[in-house]
Amino acid sequence: MKTFLASCQELAFPSFCLGCQRRLPWRRLPLFCDDCLSGITAISSPRCLCCGAPFATGEDHLCGACLQRDFSFDLARAALAYQPPITGLISALKFQGQLSGLASLAALARASRGFQELSAPDLILPVPLHPQRLRERGYNQALLLARACFPERRALIHPGVLLRHRATVPQTALSGTLRRKNLSGAFSLIQPHMVNNRKILLVDDVFTTGSTVDVCARILSRAGAARVEIFTLAKTF
Ligand SMILES: [Zn+2]
Ligand SMILES: [Zn+2]
Numbered sequence: 001m002k003t004f005l006a007s008c009q010e011l012a013f014p015s016f017c018l019g020c021q022r023r024l025p026w027r028r029l030p031l032f033c034d035d036c037l038s039g040i041t042a043i044s045s046p047r048c049l050c051c052g053a054p055f056a057t058g059e060d061h062l063c064g065a066c067l068q069r070d071f072s073f074d075l076a077r078a079a080l081a082y083q084p085p086i087t088g089l090i091s092a093l094k095f096q097g098q099l100s101g102l103a104s105l106a107a108l109a110r111a112s113r114g115f116q117e118l119s120a121p122d123l124i125l126p127v128p129l130h131p132q133r134l135r136e137r138g139y140n141q142a143l144l145l146a147r148a149c150f151p152e153r154r155a156l157i158h159p160g161v162l163l164r165h166r167a168t169v170p171q172t173a174l175s176g177t178l179r180r181k182n183l184s185g186a187f188s189l190i191q192p193h194m195v196n197n198r199k200i201l202l203v204d205d206v207f208t209t210g211s212t213v214d215v216c217a218r219i220l221s222r223a224g225a226a227r228v229e230i231f232t233l234a235k236t237f
Contacts, residue, residue, distance in 0.1 A: 007160065044115070050066035069123075071217070072228065073213065075118070109148075115231065124158070125201070126204070146203040161190060163187065163190050199229060202216055210230075213230045
């Protein structure tokens with residue numbers, strides 16, 4: 001039974017579905033109505049044991065790319081499929097400064113299967129923005145996501161370990177070869193001693209081709225990281 005105070009709060013500060021803006025009769029996270037929530041796809045099996053690429057049928061196994069060890073990370077997990085309403089919320093978070101969906105996105109992320117499969121990290125590194133983009137935007141969405149998804153590990157989150165010192169063209173606009181060219185030399189490690197022999201968790205908003213996190217993972221592995229895992233809020237298909 002609702003308390004009188006909770007009812008007053010609902011009247012004074014009504015909550016709305018982040019997907020369709022319908023008024024919600026509750027304030028619990030995630031703030032989605034049942035219809036919008038049922039349209040959000042949580043990523044689950046069958047998928048690649050390493051990079052998380054989904055398969056149509058069968059059991060979890062390694063995909064072709066991971067069998068050939070194309071990636072430098074040990075595990076990549078994403079919480080949700082990158083489709084509406086998640087696409088709009090991530091875009092609003094990145095480009096319109098709308099942070100209102102962050103807590104709900106983090107609640108979905110923390111409830112995901114992928115989140116539960118992550119190892120306990122020694123260090124959590126958000127994928128950095130180029131300093132100029134950081135100045136324009138005022139915040140790094142990957143850092144905000146890391147803080148929202150791992151509040152109990154906040155002391156392990158270090159945004160200053162990796163640096164992006166070249167602005168890159170959005171990866172989605174490029175072919176595989178151009179993507180690697182676009183990213184080569186774009187990142188560097190400012191404090192290599194911090195990653196040596198440590199288990200690192202890299203956090204980003206979307207896993208598209210994996211090229212960005214892979215470049216970061218390669219730098220971390222070369223600096224002696226014991227393990228590199230990736231967690232993204234969403235993954236494209
Ligand atoms: Zn809705
Ligand atoms: Zn794979």
